[in-house]
Amino acid sequence: MSDFSSRFCAARRACIARDFAKLNPEQRRGVLTTEGPLLLLAGAGSGKTTVLINRIANLLTYGRGSDCGEVPAGASEDDLAFLENYPAQPTADERRRMRQLCAVEPPAPWQVLAVTFTNKAAKELRERLEAFGIAGAGDIWALTFHSACVRILRRDIDKRGFSNDFTIYDTDDCKRVVKDILKEMDLDEKTFSPREVLAVISKAKDELLSPQDFSKKWAGSGDWKRERVAKIYERYDRILCEANALDFDDLILHTVRLLQNEPDVRAYYQRKFRYILIDEYQDTNRMQYELVRLKHELGITFIYITHDQEAALQLCDRIAIMQPDGQICQIGSDEEIIRRPANRFVYSFIGVSNFLPVTEKGGKVCLALGGEPVLFDAPPQGYVSGKKNVMGVRPMDVVFDAESPIRATIRRDTFLGNQYDYQVELMGREMRVERNALDVLADPTRYEAGQEVGLKFLNVKFYEEEAKA
Numbered sequence: 001m002s003d004f005s006s007r008f009c010a011a012r013r014a015c016i017a018r019d020f021a022k023l024n025p026e027q028r029r030g031v032l033t034t035e036g037p038l039l040l041l042a043g044a045g046s047g048k049t050t051v052l053i054n055r056i057a058n059l060l061t062y063g064r065g066s067d068c069g070e071v072p073a074g075a076s077e078d079d080l081a082f083l084e085n086y087p088a089q090p091t092a093d094e095r096r097r098m099r100q101l102c103a104v105e106p107p108a109p110w111q112v113l114a115v116t117f118t119n120k121a122a123k124e125l126r127e128r129l130e131a132f133g134i135a136g137a138g139d140i141w142a143l144t145f146h147s148a149c150v151r152i153l154r155r156d157i158d159k160r161g162f163s164n165d166f167t168i169y170d171t172d173d174c175k176r177v178v179k180d181i182l183k184e185m186d187l188d189e190k191t192f193s194p195r196e197v198l199a200v201i202s203k204a205k206d207e208l209l210s211p212q213d214f215s216k217k218w219a220g221s222g223d224w225k226r227e228r229v230a231k232i233y234e235r236y237d238r239i240l241c242e243a244n245a246l247d248f249d250d251l252i253l254h255t256v257r258l259l260q261n262e263p264d265v266r267a268y269y270q271r272k273f274r275y276i277l278i279d280e281y282q283d284t285n286r287m288q289y290e291l292v293r294l295k296h297e298l299g300i301t302f303i304y305i306t307h308d309q310e311a312a313l314q315l316c317d318r319i320a321i322m323q324p325d326g327q328i329c330q331i332g333s334d335e336e337i338i339r340r341p342a343n344r345f346v347y348s349f350i351g352v353s354n355f356l357p358v359t360e361k362g363g364k365v366c367l368a369l370g371g372e373p374v375l376f377d378a379p380p381q382g383y384v385s386g387k388k389n390v391m392g393v394r395p396m397d398v399v400f401d402a403e404s405p406i407r408a409t410i411r412r413d414t415f416l417g418n419q420y421d422y423q424v425e426l427m428g429r430e431m432r433v434e435r436n437a438l439d440v441l442a443d444p445t446r447y448e449a450g451q452e453v454g455l456k457f458l459n460v461k462f463y464e465e466e467a468k469a
Contacts, residue, residue: 004080005071011083012102016066018086020054026328030320031055032066033331037317040328041349047326052277053128056112059275060134061099063106070104107274109139116279119144125279141273146248149255153246156265160254167245174198174247181235187228200226201233205249208256211237321346344463347392354398354431357465358383358391369427373406375457388465395421395432397458399439400447404454413449422447426455 013032020028027047030040031054040048058066072079079101086098116122122144129137141148154164169177178194204214211234218226240246246254258265320331323345330342341347348355357368358375365379366372379385411430412423420440422433433455435447447453 004077005069007084008071008075008080009069011080011086013066015083015086015098016058016062016102019061020058023050023054024326026322027051027054027326029331030322030328031058033320034059034064034067038331039319041319041321046322046324048322049125049128049279050326051322052114052279053125053132056114056129056140056275056277057132057134059112060106060109060136062102063104065102065104065106068104072101072104075101109134109136110141111272111274113141113143113148113273113276114279115143115145115148115276117144119147121279122147146251149251152255152258152265152269153251156258156262157254159258159262159265161241162246162254163244165244167243168251169240169245169247171198173245177236177239178232181232181239184235185228185231187232191225192228192232197229197232200229201236202249204233205253208253321349341461344390344392347461347463352395352432354393354395355390356393356426356429356431358389358462360385360389367406367427369429371427375406380460380462382462384462384464389462390465391457392461392463393457394459395434396436397460398431398433399456399458400433400435400443400445401454401456404456406455408453408455410447410449410451410453413447420447424453424455 017028017032020031023031027050030038030051034055040051064070082097083101087094090098114125116125122142126137126140126142129140129142134140141151143151150168153160153162153166157164157166175194175198178197179189182189182192182194182197209217211230214233215230218230221227240250259269260266318331318333319337320328321337321342322328330337330346332340337346337350341350347353358365359368359372360366360379360383361372363378364374365376365383366374375391376383383389406426408424408426408431410422410424414421420435422435424431424433
């Protein structure tokens with residue numbers, strides 16, 4: 001990059017950042033990072049929605065301007081000087097010129113989809129966007145998953161065998177249909193509670209199982225009740241189709257099928273949406289997940305807001321970790337965040353962690369628990385000599401070792417299908433240990449509650465005890 005280009009991009013980013021001066025530096029960093037998928041993983045009340053609102057404002061005003069290395073073709077030395085000396089109190093004309101110079105392909109409001117999980121939250125999102133003073137804020141798709149799906153289906157549901165004026169059945173409507181089917185099939189409501197039947201059907205739809213798929217799954221199973229529910233599901237689906245009606249699960253199911261099976265529909269929304277932002281992503285179910293998964297085919301930038309660590313690690317290219325005070329303390333890939341956490345907060349927030357007090361005696365690092373057994377003959381990397389330290393270690397990095405002088409007692413062992421989970425007591429301190437299938441192959445010893453074991457610690461991290469968590 002030439003000196004001119006480098007200076008221009010730096011000046012542009014600085015000018016844009018001034019629009020978000022009320023945010024702290026870490027929040028601004030999240031707002032100004034626009035290129036590529038980004039996940040904001042943070043606790044309740046930490047300002048996630050504020051970041052989301054400001055991010056939308058940045059996108060609509062400046063597009064990719066705050067996070068790209070491109071310089072407008074006609075940019076001159078005079079333009080650069082203007083940005084580098086942009087006044088603290090600009091006039092309306094100066095502000096207009098700055099925005100023109102700093103904007104890089106800003107999307108139209110209708111090219112932004114912001115999804116949340118309740119109508120109340122969606123309404124609040126729209127109100128805050130309008131209060132922010134964003135031109136055309138009313139054209140932003142700020143909707144729940146179900147509301148967004150209704151809009152999509154009103155346009156293209158004819159491809160699924162329904163007319164566009166379909167009716168949406170609420171819970172009472174669906175119960176009435178099931179009750180009628182039970183009477184028709186001479187089935188007792190005490191044995192086949194309409195509420196429970198609808199719950200089974202809902203779960204089947206969440207797993208993307210059609211009535212035919214569900215029937216095949218339980219055919220010949222010997223489960224008399226499930227086989228009857230399969231017939232109820234088939235009849236229920238036919239009745240809704242004949243009435244040109246959808247239940248709430250159908251709204252997402254048919255949208256997923258449309259995007260999966262109809263290339264022209266998929267292409268339309270690929271062109272339509274440039275940015276999709278999802279608030280409270282951890283609340284998604286299987287069908288909602290499938291809807292989101294299609295982002296990879298659509299080539300759209302997605303931003304997830306979630307408390308769910310598993311969702312973050314599985315779905316995102318980059319993750320931003322936000323502390324309760326609103327500061328973003330690390331942005332990186334899943335591997336970077338897991339293997340090289342920036343601080344104790346990140347280490348404790350992502351994944352399960354054990355923290356043990358340690359101390360230094362005679363140049364050796366020891367557990368600061370009864371007996372103070374030696375861990376290391378010399379302070380390892382990361383240990384801060386002269387300070388109170390704690391040692392962090394992941395459950396999967398705690399190894400049972402019969403030769404280790406560090407002794408613990410297994411208090412509980414649980415088999416989870418693909419791994420063993422142990423609760424152990426180490427000198428009055430509880431901690432977690434995990435052993436996966438490979439660990440068991442290497443050491444087939446059966447470890448049970450009440451057994452004394454030796455512990456060895458791998459891949460440890462050290463933090464000052466007083467460090468902000």
